[in-house]
Amino acid sequence: METALERNSSELHARHVLTPWLAQGGRKPPVIVRGEGSQLYDDRGRRYLDLSAGLVAVNLGHAHPGLVAAIGEQAARVAYVAPSLANDKRAELARAIVDLAPWPDGGRVFFTTGGGEANEDALKFARTLTGRHKVLTAYRSFHGSAPGAGTLSGENRRWPNEPGIPGVVRFFAPFPYRSPFHTRDAREEVERAIAHLEEIVTYEGRDRIAALLIEPVVGSNGVIVYPQGYLARVRELTERYGILLIFDEVMTGFGRTGEAFAAHTFGVTPDLITFAKGVTSSYVPLGGVAVRESLAAYFDDHPLPSGHTFSGHPLAMAAGVAALAAYRDEHLFERARQIEDWLRTRLDRLQRRHELIGETRGVGAFFGLELVADRETRVPLVPWQGSQSLQPFFDDLLAHGLYVLGRYNVAIIAPPLTIAPEELDEAFEILDGALQRLTRARA
Ligand SMILES: Cc1ncc(COP(=O)(O)O)c(C=O)c1O
16 A cells, blocks of 8 residues: 555655755656666556665675575664673674674774765875874775765765865876776786876875775776776886775675676785775665774774764664675675676677677676767767766666666666666666667767
8 A cells, every 4th residue: 555655655756855976956866666686666656676686786686585584683683882881782793894804814804884075084094003193095986975975085086075184195096998097908007007196106206195996896996997007007016115005895796796896806915994885785874994903003092083983883884794694695795796797798798799899898797888979089978077968868867767877878787786687688688788779879
């Protein structure tokens, strides 16, 4: 039975909810009231396949029974414990995350409520640990929205924060499909990108830079997998100058690239890892900073320079413990590698059928599909960071039962790691239809 609230919730939503990043007028998204696995259902019973796991976040799919039970049980036991007290689930989750991290000497975890906060805290830790002030971040990056994390971001969602926090210096990272270094050769791209970075370090002062913060795979700025060797060279350069390397694994963490962390996928060990989203499969808001033991030990006799009311919130801790157990028991990191094969096959087929697709790229269960006006010149279908959007295309997908996260001319294909191949077939059929309609509309 539809309740009065459900009948009115579209209208109430439009009237009272401020939706992130969008102009508010004229929007009528479906009212999602239920989820199961890779499927979402609206208040009219219509079904949508979730091909982007929300915001690349619901790695386990919706309504996972183990997670639902763990959250309920924890709520009944104790729902809040002050961060200065200890808590069993907090200890268990921190230990489980450290066990997944790439540090032989172990590490420790500081919990936040989301990814942006984690990046801000990681920067504060790096500044405290090095006594240095500056931080390097890539232009094509997103690290969060609040003034600190927003300034760390390189792209245009940073602009409303400006002038922002001091000390953030940006660099260009490789992007073989749209090279900022004027080459189509991946090795040359890496060489030039590293030379550029080294020059920035020299001009900014080698002993003035606390950290370099980077997404090991660029997420919402186009799903860019760095060419082989780049991250290792960044590691080598940062180590040489005593700069701490922070991997922002908010999107890549917990199986997305086929391993617990992208650090494993690329065989590069950062000093700190920030995470969020997948740690609880986004059932409860949670983020955090994992710090390698040799650095974390500093805080044994120095106060930690951060704290939040919700740091280590028991509901989030219980969700995290259950999520990590599910990833392990259901072999979902391995499953992401299988999904990579399934996606490559389907994306290649789609690209052969549609001139509008300039490139598909990705790793694990994390792919981008870049739409272009011309394959030869690679002119994007709508300019990156311009005023146009492909919202009508993404709305058309939704109208045909497929939710896909998009930014400018890139669609992000990052399904729950529990998705079935038949569901992918259905999703790609809907994508195929929408691309046909888009092609016809442009003719
Ligand atoms: C790579 C990356 N870092 C940080 C964030 C910010 O995380 P949150 O929205 O939880 O603050 C995001 C959000 O999408 C992200 O993709």
